Amino acid sequence: MNKSGFISSIDIGSNKIVALIAEIDEDILKIIGIGQHSSSGVNKGQIINIDKTTNEIRESIKNATLMAGVKFPPVFVGIGGGHIETISSKGMVAVSRIGTQIGRDDVNRVIEQAKAIAIPSDREISHIIPQEFIVNSETKTNDPVGMTGIRLEAEIKIVTTSSYSVQNIERCLEKSHIKIADFVVNPIASIYAVVDEQEKDLGVIMLDIGAETTSISVYNEGNLRYVGVVEIGGEHITRDIAYGLSTTIVKASELKKRFGCAYVGMVDNNEIIEVPGVSGRSARKISKQEFVQIIQCRVEEIFDLAYEKIEKEGKDYLDKIGAGIIITGGSGNLPGICDIAEKVFNLRARIGNPRNIAGLSDNINDPSYATAVGLLYYGIINESTRKTDGRKIDIGNNVFKKFFEWLKDI
Numbered sequence: 001m002n003k004s005g006f007i008s009s010i011d012i013g014s015n016k017i018v019a020l021i022a023e024i025d026e027d028i029l030k031i032i033g034i035g036q037h038s039s040s041g042v043n044k045g046q047i048i049n050i051d052k053t054t055n056e057i058r059e060s061i062k063n064a065t066l067m068a069g070v071k072f073p074p075v076f077v078g079i080g081g082g083h084i085e086t087i088s089s090k091g092m093v094a095v096s097r098i099g100t101q102i103g104r105d106d107v108n109r110v111i112e113q114a115k116a117i118a119i120p121s122d123r124e125i126s127h128i129i130p131q132e133f134i135v136n137s138e139t140k141t142n143d144p145v146g147m148t149g150i151r152l153e154a155e156i157k158i159v160t161t162s163s164y165s166v167q168n169i170e171r172c173l174e175k176s177h178i179k180i181a182d183f184v185v186n187p188i189a190s191i192y193a194v195v196d197e198q199e200k201d202l203g204v205i206m207l208d209i210g211a212e213t214t215s216i217s218v219y220n221e222g223n224l225r226y227v228g229v230v231e232i233g234g235e236h237i238t239r240d241i242a243y244g245l246s247t248t249i250v251k252a253s254e255l256k257k258r259f260g261c262a263y264v265g266m267v268d269n270n271e272i273i274e275v276p277g278v279s280g281r282s283a284r285k286i287s288k289q290e291f292v293q294i295i296q297c298r299v300e301e302i303f304d305l306a307y308e309k310i311e312k313e314g315k316d317y318l319d320k321i322g323a324g325i326i327i328t329g330g331s332g333n334l335p336g337i338c339d340i341a342e343k344v345f346n347l348r349a350r351i352g353n354p355r356n357i358a359g360l361s362d363n364i365n366d367p368s369y370a371t372a373v374g375l376l377y378y379g380i381i382n383e384s385t386r387k388t389d390g391r392k393i394d395i396g397n398n399v400f401k402k403f404f405e406w407l408k409d410i
Contacts, residue, residue, distance in 0.1 A: 006032075008064070008075045009375030010057065010178075011186075012169065014042045015211035015235065015330065017053075018372040019060040019075075021068040022359070029376055030359035033068025035060040044212040044231055045080030045186070047168040054172045061176060067360075074181035076189075076379040077169060078371050079126065080213060082231040083162035084185050086313070089114045092153045102135065102144045102152055110154040119160055126166075126185050127159040129224050142222070159185055159227055184378050186371050187215035187227040192381075193374035194328050194352030194367075195219065202322030205345070206352065207306055208370060209329035211235045216306050218313075220320040226313045230305045234331040237298045244294045245286065251276045261292045262299045263336025292336075299337060303344040324348035332367030 005025075011018045021033030037059040041052030065072050091114025095106050115128055132140050135149040144152060166183060173180055190208045195217075203220035212233045218226040242252035259273050271288040310317055324347040327337055332351045341349040353365055354373035364373060 006068075006070055006073045007376055007379045008033075008073045008181075009078070009372050009379065010060065010075050010173075011078045011369075011372040011375065012042060012047070012053065012057070012172075013039055013080065013210055013371075014045060014213070014233070015039055017042075017056050017060045018369065019057075019064040019072075020364070020369075020372050020376060021064050021070065021072065022357075022376050024380060025358075029357050029373075029380070031357055031361060031364060031373075032359050033064035033066075033070070034360055034363055035063030035065070035067065037063075039211075044082060045210070045229075046083070046162075046165050047172060050168065050171055050175075054175045057172055057178075058176045061178060072178060074179040075173070076181050076375040077173065077183050078186045078189050078375055079161055079166060079169065079183050080186040080210065080215065080229075080371075081162070081165060082213060082229045083165055084126075084187065084215075084227065084229050085123075085160050086227055087117070087119075087158045087160060088155070089117050089158055090153065090155050091115070092151065095150050095152055100148050100150050102147050102149055104145055106152050107133070107145060107154075110152050111156060114154045114156045115158060117158070119158075122163050123160045124163045124166065125158055126161045126183060127188060129157040129159065131155040131157060131223055131225065157225070157227075159188070161185060181379060184375055185227060186210075187217040187229070188224070189374035189378055190215065190328055190352075190370045191217050191219070191224070191374060192377035193354045193370045194326055196355070197222075199323035199326070203320040204323040204326060205306075205310065205321055205347070206326045206328065207303070207341070209233055209302065209327065209331035210371075211330065214302050214306060214329070216309060218310055218317050218321075220317065225317055226310065228309045228313070230302060230309065232298070232302050232305065234329070237295055237331065240294050240298050241291070245275045245291070246278065246281075247275050248278055251278075255291070256295070259288060259291060260295060260334050261288075261336050262295055262334040263339040264289055264292050264296055265339070266336045267292050295334065296336075296340065299331070299334070299340050300344065303341055307344055318345075321345075321347055324350065326350055326352040328352035328367040328370040330368040 008021045019035040023030045037056045041049035047053045091110045093110045133144040134153040200219040201222045206217040208215040210233045214230040216228040238252050242249045325341045338349040
């Protein structure tokens with residue numbers, strides 16, 4: 001957060017670009033500026049046209065600053081797309097303190113050792129997420145500081161992204177004359193807007209269904225365990241409707257907004273809708289059940305693929321989800337989508353709207369703004385985010401949260 005007390009974020013999506021400006025008022029996030037523009041230079045979360053995206057970013061920022069009446073602060077930027085990957089790594093060091101009492105320097109050294117792995121030259125580390133620490137090969141803990149031991153081990157998750165994707169975002173923002181405060185991968189950003197601490201402790205899966213991709217985040221025992229991406233989103237549902245009913249993408253989008261539902265069981269057997277024709281063909285009538293079946297098939301596929309990704313990462317993750325599923329993103333507005341999630345995961349599900357916001361909150365009280373709001377929250381706590389060689393240690397882990405809260409109190 002800059003010294004003026006203002007903070008900004010930008011979510012560069014495949015469907016729209018959202019820029020937000022907020023003021024921090026006694027720990028309350030007060031939204032004072034909102035700007036958005038349709039996105040035509042982004043596909044599956046990655047920029048494919050620099051000039052188009054630059055112009056669309058400029059328009060979003062212009063609208064946000066006009067509404068807020070302040071200069072656009074350095075921005076926290078979301079990174080999306082299927083290139084986001086999670087890697088597990090371990091490290092081990094000898095405790096260096098006299099009396100073998102583990103100190104903060106030992107924790108830092110073991111994390112440095114764990115992250116010293118080879119990654120391809122076209123990738124970069126975006127986040128480092130400590131999982132747990134092991135003292136003397138016996139005691140597992142989230143916070144080893146002050147404990148006695150001669151050896152300290154760490155298990156971490158490393159989130160990597162495509163260097164080229166990040167550089168393209170940088171280029172667009174530089175051409176827009178915007179300073180970058182930090183980059184955050186979307187699956188982590190959204191967590192800050194919709195997931196509370198109790199859900200993190202109990203275990204929760206967050207699915208952020210964007211236009212072209214679906215982000216996955218898995219929390220249990222208070223720690224972030226996995227982030228990933230399924231390269232299918234809400235626009236695939238729209239295209240399914242267009243192809244299945246032989247209508248245009250524009251008309252399919254309108255039908256989805258007006259009649260969209262993700263669960264056939266919620267639809268009246270006798271309800272009929274009219275589908276506009278194309279190229280002079282006359283409109284035709286179909287049952288709403290037929291229409292909703294198209295949507296349900298694609299939504300089930302999204303959840304099935306997300307389930308498979310989580311299961312592949314760690315089968316025990318699915319056994320430690322006490323708080324269920326949180327669905328966010330634009331498709332979170334589809335009635336019945338929680339029913340399908342519950343069917344696939346056999347867990348309770350809810351919709352994740354941005355929480356604890358004031359100001360222009362009514363304008364963004366919608367799951368499609370979760371990432372943009374989450375970036376703001378990430379920015380607020382960024383003062384508690386340690387950086388080493390540009391690589392972030394995410395304070396979603398309890399040990400770092402406690403340590404930085406202690407520093408803040410001092």
